Amino acid sequence: MKKLIYVIAFLYAFTIQAQDNTEFKTQTIEFIKLTGTADAFNNAISQIGAMVPEDKKEAYTKEANGTLEDLYSQLADVYMKEFTKEDIAQLVVFYKSDLGKKLASKQTDLAQAGMSIGQSWGMELSQIAQKYSN
Numbered sequence: 001m002k003k004l005i006y007v008i009a010f011l012y013a014f015t016i017q018a019q020d021n022t023e024f025k026t027q028t029i030e031f032i033k034l035t036g037t038a039d040a041f042n043n044a045i046s047q048i049g050a051m052v053p054e055d056k057k058e059a060y061t062k063e064a065n066g067t068l069e070d071l072y073s074q075l076a077d078v079y080m081k082e083f084t085k086e087d088i089a090q091l092v093v094f095y096k097s098d099l100g101k102k103l104a105s106k107q108t109d110l111a112q113a114g115m116s117i118g119q120s121w122g123m124e125l126s127q128i129a130q131k132y133s134n
Contacts, residue, residue, distance in 0.1 A: 024085045028076040031088050034095035036104035037075075041068060 032038075045064045052060040079088070094100040 024080060024088065025073070025076050027085070027092060028079050028083075028088050029072045031092050031095065032072060032075050032079065034092060034100070034104060036107040040108055041071070 045061065049057060049060050049064065083091070095104055
């Protein structure tokens with residue numbers, strides 16, 4: 001009887017932990033989508049799909065959209081290693097705020113501008129390095 005109680009307690013604890021992890025992953029995926037990533041993925045699907053003939057575009061879009069669930073799951077795993085459940089909850093609250101929505105809507109433009117600035121800076125550093133390598 002004692003062993004049965006231990007087994008039941010273990011299974012209960014395991015079930016609670018699994019449910020907690022599922023909720024954590026669900027909230028992490030919500031956070032990822034709130035950051036504007038969903039728009040970026042949808043744009044990528046559209047841009048890459050531009051080369052698909054019109055008569056096959058619907059099938060392409062359906063299959064491409066079918067890959068998103070796994071993609072979000074993999075990204076959530078990455079975030080879940082770096083942030084706690086409480087961190088993610090706070091981030092969700094932020095990204096649902098007016099400021100968070102504004103940041104999410106500007107994220108792609110900011111990243112592109114930052115990459116352009118970084119490339120220019122890298123070229124400048126290369127010139128400086130070249131000057132000293134002679």
